Structures are given as structure tokens and as C-alpha cells.
Amino acid sequence: MATQAPAREGSEAAPGSPAVRLKGIRRTYGDVVAIAGLDLDIAEGEFFTLLGPSGSGKTTTLRVIAGFERPDAGSVELAGVDVTHAAPSERDVNTVFQDYALFPHMTVQENVEYGLRVKGVGRRERRMKANEVLERVRLPQVGARRPVQLSGGQRQRVALARAIVNRPTVLLLDEPLGALDLKLRQEMQVFLKALQQDLGITFVYVTHDQEEALTMSDRMAVFNEGRIEQVGSPADVYEHPETEFVAGFVGVSNVLERGGRRFTIRPEKIHMIEGIGGDGETGVIRDVVYVGMVTRYIVDLHSGGELVVVRQNLETSSREVLEAKGKRVRLEWRPEHTYEIDKEENR
Ligand code: ADP
Ligand code: MG
Numbered sequence: 470m471a472t473q474a475p476a477r478e479g480s481e482a483a484p485g486s487p488a489v490r491l492k493g494i495r496r497t498y499g500d501v502v503a504i505a506g507l508d509l510d511i512a513e514g515e516f517f518t519l520l521g522p523s524g525s526g527k528t529t530t531l532r533v534i535a536g537f538e539r540p541d542a543g544s545v546e547l548a549g550v551d552v553t554h555a556a557p558s559e560r561d562v563n564t565v566f567q568d569y570a571l572f573p574h575m576t577v578q579e580n581v582e583y584g585l586r587v588k589g590v591g592r593r594e595r596r597m598k599a600n601e602v603l604e605r606v607r608l609p610q611v612g613a614r615r616p617v618q619l620s621g622g623q624r625q626r627v628a629l630a631r632a633i634v635n636r637p638t639v640l641l642l643d644e645p646l647g648a649l650d651l652k653l654r655q656e657m658q659v660f661l662k663a664l665q666q667d668l669g670i671t672f673v674y675v676t677h678d679q680e681e682a683l684t685m686s687d688r689m690a691v692f693n694e695g696r697i698e699q700v701g702s703p704a705d706v707y708e709h710p711e712t713e714f715v716a717g718f719v720g721v722s723n724v725l726e727r728g729g730r731r732f733t734i735r736p737e738k739i740h741m742i743e744g745i746g747g748d749g750e751t752g753v754i755r756d757v758v759y760v761g762m763v764t765r766y767i768v769d770l771h772s773g774g775e776l777v778v779v780r781q782n783l784e785t786s787s788r789e790v791l792e793a794k795g796k797r798v799r800l801e802w803r804p805e806h807t808y809e810i811d812k813e814e815n816r
Contacts, residue, residue, distance in 0.1 A: 485549075486546070486549030488548060489509070489517075491507050491544075492546070493507070493508060494543035494545070496526075496529050496533060502695050503695055504529050504695045505526075505694070505695040505696050507695075508697075509690060509697065513548070515687045516666075517686065518685065518688075518689040519673065520678075520718075521677065521691060526694075526695040527643075528675060531641045533545060534562065535557055535564050536555060536556060536557035537557055540553070547560060548638060562638070562639045562641060563632040563633070563635070563637040564643065565625075565629055565641070565645045566628070566645070570628065571631070573615065573616055573617065576613055577611050577612050577613070577614050577615070580616070580631050581599040581631045582634070584635050585634060585635055588635065599612070600612070602634045603630050605633075605664070606626040606629050606664070608626050608630065621648055622653045622657065625645060625648075625657070629661075629664075633668060637670065638671060639673060640665075640671070642661075642672060642673070642674045644677070646681070654681075658681060658684050662684075662685045674686070679718060683707060683719070686702075687702065689702075691706060691714075706719055712811055713733075723739075725774065725776070731809065731810050732808060733808050734776070734807045739778045739779075739801070740800070740801045741768070743798055744797065747799055750770050751771050751798070751799050752797070752800065753769050753796070754793050754796050755768065755769045755794075759790055762781065763779050764785070765779050766780070766793065770800075
């Protein structure tokens with residue numbers, strides 16, 4: 470069977486190198502600094518997420534990896550090979566966009582085969598590979614249809630099939646589930662993660678949705694204004710946020726000031742007891758937000774500041790929790806559940 474030569478001819482991939490390495494990447498648009506000096510290593514086979522608010526530089530970073538953007542400074546390596554000056558087609562990378570970018574005049578089958586056709590793969594092999602990949606994304610029956618005849622979720626899976634059919638070593642995904650409703654999005658999160666593990670391809674996944682990042686990633690980088698604030702596993706980033714920005718963007722920011730130092734504590738780690746006396750912080754419940762599965766309590770502390778406490782509604786009714794408003798409470802937590810943020814060395 471004829472196989473395609475990988476796109477990086479003339480340069481040897483160095484074994485053991487990260488799948489993607491960004492060194493000192495900077496990209497500006499006029500006065501706007503889209504990326505301000507980025508260093509990042511993404512390991513082979515990793516599901517790596519770029520998480521951050523709109524405008525923080527995630528898409529620009531993806532486009533620099535893909536080669537659609539040239540950085541003003543810095544270098545891009547793929548599997549140990551410097552591709553900073555290589556064209557997108559010379560990089561062993563594919564991209565899935567949020568808006569799918571399917572060819573409307575082509576059938577699903579033709580869309581999926583497109584990349585193989587450009588590379589000169591023969592008709593029979595194209596057909597076989599496209600069928601195999603359509604089956605993988607659970608769309609075996611729609612090959613003859615055109616994109617307009619599909620649902621949003623189906624179109625997104627066609628875009629995915631088209632991107633993985635020639636087995637890139639790195640797949641870049643830019644908010645691929647952004648246009649889908651919540652239920653479908655949650656299904657697709659599980660599906661994408663399983664697909665990535667199955668294929669063993671490195672995924673670089675962009676999202677502004679913290680829950681999505683926590684659900685899917687092996688590791689994630691939290692972006693803020695063109696910089697990375699923190700890189701780590703989901704548990705690491707959630708439990709040990711290093712800056713106030715990370716604490717607030719990935720979860721609820723509960724900040725305590727103590728003797729000039731700042732600490733965070735996650736709302737679900739706080740034990741709330743009615744009445745005062747005993748150890749711990751005391752305060753008054755200022756607000757109660759009933760959210761079905763859980764209730765959020767906003768507590769004004771006697772020592773100044775406020776903390777959010779989350780409790781599961783195990784045995785309480787909505788009426789009971791709402792009556793908690795105005796009550797005096799004591800808050801306790803295990804010392805290891807607080808984490809110091811904005812330390813000098815992390816700034
Ligand atoms: P994100 O994907 O995190 O929302 P982007 O990487 O798209 O962020 O954008 C980062 C910053 O760069 C934003 O301020 C955006 O307005 C700016 N930017 C991105 N692309 C361009 C462009 N082609 N021309 C001018 N400014 C741009
Ligand atoms: Mg973007």
C-alpha cells in the first residue's frame with residue numbers, strides 16, 4: 470500500500486523531542502500585542518488545552534503553530550524540527566475550526582477525501598481511508614450528503630474526519646464545540662477525548678470554557694493578555710492556582726488576605742456551621758443562590774472580605790436554603806486546602 474511521506478522531508482524528527490515547542494514567541498498587530506513572549510512544550514500524545522478569555526491570544530498561538538501566522542520573534546519546533554519558516558503545508562499539522570470550514574459544494578465523502586486528493590493519493594485508497602475515518606467519527610451513512618444536509622454536530626464530526634484522515638502528528642482544534650448546545654457539547658467532549666486516546670495524536674485544543682478544559686486535558690495552559698499564567702494538569706491548576714487570575718478564571722476566586730499574603734480556597738472545601746463560637750472565620754450569609762444540584766452562599770466575613778461557599782443540596786429543599794440568608798455562620802477548612810497566590814516567584 471502506498472503511504473504518504475510525512476510533510477517534513479529533508480529534516481529528521483528527533484526522537485524524544487516535544488511534539489510542539491514554542492520558544493520566545495511574540496506576535497503583534499500594530500499596537501496590539503497578541504502574544505507577548507511565549508515558551509511552551511507540548512509532549513507527544515498529549516491532550517493539551519489553551520484556556521483563556523476572549524482576546525488572550527489562544528487563536529494566534531494556534532495559527533503560529535499551524536504556520537498561518539509568522540511570529541515577530543521566537544521559534545516553532547515540531548518534533549524537534551524548526552519549522553518557523555516553513556509553509557503550513559510543510560507542517561505535519563491539521564486544524565479544526567469552530568465554523569467547520571467545510572466545502573459546501575462537495576459531498577461529505579469528497580470533503581473528507583480532499584486532503585488525500587491534494588496529496589495525490591489514489592481513488593481506491595482515498596475511499597477506503599475516508600470510509601474508515603467516517604466510521605470512526607460515527608458517521609458511516611452520510612458520505613453522499615452535502616454539508617447543508619447535516620446537523621451542526623454532524624458537520625463538526627465531518628470537519629474532524631477531514632482533519633484526521635491523513636493522520637497528522639498534531640491536531641489543532643480552535644473552539645471546535647463552541648457552536649453546539651450544552652448537551653451535545655458534553656457528549657462531544659467525551660467523544661473527542663476517547664478519539665484522541667485511540668488515535669494517539671497530539672491534540673492542542675483551544676477553549677474559553679474552564680469546565681471543558683478541566684474535563685478533557687492532560688495538561689493545560691491558562692492564557693491572560695498574551696501570556697501564559699500557569700501550566701499544569703487540571704487538578705494542579707484547579708487546586709493550586711498560582712495567581713489570582715487563574716484562581717478566578719478556573720473556578721471561583723475566593724481570596725483571603727492574611728498579613729500581606731494572599732490565599733485562595735475553593736468554595737466546596739469550606740465547611741459552614743451555623744452560629745458562632747469555636748475556631749475559624751465568622752461571618753453573615755449575605756446572599757444565597759440556589760442552583761439546583763448545589764447552593765452557593767456568599768458570606769461577609771467579620772474580619773473583612775467575603776467568601777463563597779458551595780454546598781450540595783443533599784437533603785435540603787430550595788426553601789430551606791433560601792432561609793439561610795442573614796444567618797451568622799462559622800467557616801472552617803483544612804489548612805492544606807488554602808493555597809498562597811501571587812507569590813513573588815510566580816509574578
Ligand atoms: P483569542 O483566540 O484568545 O480570543 P486572539 O489570538 O484571536 O485571541 O487575539 C489576541 C489579540 O490579538 C486580540 O486583541 C485580537 O483583537 C488581536 N488580533 C488577533 N488577530 C488579529 C488581526 N488579524 N489583526 C489585528 N488584531 C488581531
Ligand atoms: Mg480565538
